[in-house]
Amino acid sequence: MRRLILILVPYAWLLALFLVPFLIVVKISLSDVALARPPYLPQLDLAAGWAGVKDFFQQLDFENFTFLTSDDLYWRAYLSSLRIALISTVLTLLIGYPVAYAMASAQPEWRPTLMMLVILPFWTSFLIRVYSWMGILSQNGVLNSFLLWTGVISEPLTIMNTEIAVYVGIVYTYLPFMILPIYATLEKLDVSLIEAAEDLGCSRASAFWLVTIPLSKPGIIAGCFLVFIPALGEFVIPSLLGGSGTLMIGKVLWEEFFNNRDWPVASAVAVVLLLILIIPIVLFQRNEQKNREAGK
Amino acid sequence: MRRMSGFNLVSLTFGLAFLYLPMLILVIYSFNASKLVTVWAGFSTRWYGELLRNEAFLDAALVTLxxxxxxxxxxxxxxxxxxxxxxxxxxxxxxxxxxxMIYAPLVMPEVITGLSLLLLFIGIGLDRGILTIVLAHTTFSMCYVSVVVSSRLTSFDTSLEEAALDLGCTPWQSFRLVTLPIIAPAVISGWLLAFTLSLDDLVIASFAAGPSSTTLPMKIFSAVRLGVSPEINALSTIMIGIVAFGVVIFSLVSKRATARQLQEERDAARAES
Incomplete structure (x- = not known):
């Protein structure tokens, strides 16, 4: 009996505040805009009994989804979100891997401190970390002043409000998510394997390519998913650093909802985004499960 | 892995500089006397004063807390x-x-979580305000807490609980007297994580908040949307300072706790032999 109550409380909470809201989104994505508030039809009329339920399902349609395919704004937004998320994941990997490698090569007594230094930014506000780049990247910002002063450039660079600024923002905020899983696999790596490869005639570079990289693959894959999945639906970074020219689906959803007040279309955008996300999420979970089984 | 070459040193320095320089620059410029954020006009604490007189920010900070x-x-x-x-x-x-339902919110884009909760609140006619933000934040942070706590629960010896039950404890007593003290560090980290996530959240709060309740991230976001503002620099510096202070205190306390535990174990071992 006590066990039942213990299960019921968090279960009911999640059902009411996670699953039900999500079903509402799916339902509204199949509804039409109505002029009255709340702006959508049909309403489920349970008082009318079975006829009400039947009526409700008959009025649902895929109009909003056909609308998404007819307006190329949405296509371009999904594609450019995928492109931006992919490019920033690769950039994060290129910057994060050497850092993780260096951490794993450091003296053991230094490692906890290095790890804390990598985790620490995660505890400071995400919004502030993104904001800190606005003062650096802007037309007369710190970076341009510095480059002009050293004479590397003669005209200020335009970085702010371009896709480049979005890449910088994503790489910066998600770098710890890439470093930590790679570091975890590299730390456990058996050095004697690399020594054996070198003894058998591998150069240091080819030992790295043929032994270290393949053995750290689980960490690389986990890190890439941990960056790619949140980057795809990102809202704050493109809206602060990307300007009006950068299309990302999280921003489109926000504007559709708050500026255009078109709830059904915003819900349809959300459903499609989730359908796109399911593929990487399932792949990620499979990778995690494989690692867990390999670890046993 | 034990080879600290020059290349490693360079990539480590570069990586850490990349992580910390932007925040350092922000902190330095918060003491800039000029309103033009990029022109250095001497040291001043003027923006901190302006910030403290800005009641909208203080109200938002109170709501967030x-x-x-x-x-x-x-x-x-x-x-x-x-x-x-x-x-x-x-x-x-x-x-x-x-x-x-425990794992899904961890990977769900914030815009979708926020949108779905708002549609629920409107659907059931709940007035949006502090209550709705609390409901929304509790829902996603409880999932993070349960991940942290369950990793601790899986790694501990169930025979301790069984012993307590055999010796006549009720299940609740065995949880309170045996399990809870053992998982306490994970519960505390879970609480800290949930607290930071709540303080930090902009997107979900924007959906769940009504016109009368504004959280600090929402206030910051609307202030910096159009560009850098010296008051926000000052506010950021204060927030970074609080986090740094908290982390130092927390690591000192946990280091002392580990040392004490080691000492106790050593004493116990000596007493046995």
């Missing part, structure tokens, strides 16, 4: 219960759905 304290506390209780269910109870009806 209130929401953070309440939601992280409820989330810790619910998350610990959820972790217990995931690790300790066997099969029950709908278990797969339950664990799915």
């Amino acid at each position: 209130k929401v953070g304290l309440i939601s992280s506390t409820i989330a810790t209780v619910l998350g610990t219960m959820a972790a217990w269910i995931l690790v300790r109870t066997g099969r029950f009806f709908g278990r797969t759905l339950f664990s799915g």
Whole structure:
């Protein structure tokens, strides 16, 4: 009996505040805009009994989804979100891997401190970390002043409000998510394997390519998913650093909802985004499960 | 892995500089006397004064703190219960759905979580305000808490609980006197994580908040949307300072606790032999 109550409380909470809201989104994505508030039809009329339920399902349609395919704004937004998320994941990997490698090569007594230094930014506000780049990247910002002063450039660079600024923002905020899983696999790596490869005639570079990289693959894959999945639906970074020219689906959803007040279309955008996300999420979970089984 | 070459040193320095320089620059420029954020016009604490006189920011900070304290506390209780269910109870009806609902919010884009909760609140006619933000924050942070706590629960010896039950404890007593002290570090980290997530959240709060309740991230976001503002630099510096202070204190305390535990174990071993 006590066990039942213990299960019921968090279960009911999640059902009411996670699953039900999500079903509402799916339902509204199949509804039409109505002029009255709340702006959508049909309403489920349970008082009318079975006829009400039947009526409700008959009025649902895929109009909003056909609308998404007819307006190329949405296509371009999904594609450019995928492109931006992919490019920033690769950039994060290129910057994060050497850092993780260096951490794993450091003296053991230094490692906890290095790890804390990598985790620490995660505890400071995400919004502030993104904001800190606005003062650096802007037309007369710190970076341009510095480059002009050293004479590397003669005209200020335009970085702010371009896709480049979005890449910088994503790489910066998600770098710890890439470093930590790679570091975890590299730390456990058996050095004697690399020594054996070198003894058998591998150069240091080819030992790295043929032994270290393949053995750290689980960490690389986990890190890439941990960056790619949140980057795809990102809202704050493109809206602060990307300007009006950068299309990302999280921003489109926000504007559709708050500026255009078109709830059904915003819900349809959300459903499609989730359908796109399911593929990487399932792949990620499979990778995690494989690692867990390999670890046993 | 034990080879610290020059290349490693360079990439480590570069990586850490990349992580910390932007925040350092922000802190330095918060003491700039000029209103033009990029022109250095001498040291001044002027913006801190302006910030303290800005009542809208103080109000927002109060709302954020209130929401953070309440939601992280409820989330810790619910998350610990959820972790217990995931690790300790066997099969029950709908278990797969339950664990799915624990893990899904971790990967769900914030815009979708926010949108769905707002549609729910409007659907049931709940007035948006502090209560709705608390409900929203509790829901996603309880999932983080349960992940942290369940990793601790899986790694500890169940025979201790069984011993307590054999010696006549009620299940609740065995939880309170045996289990809870052992998982306490994970519960505390879970609470801290939930609290930071709540303080930090912009997107979900924007959806869940009504016109009368504005949180600090929402205030910051609307202030910096159009560009850099010196007051926000000052506010950021204060927030970075609080986090740095908290982390230093926390690591000192936990280091001392570990040292004490080691000492006790050593004493116990000596007493046995």
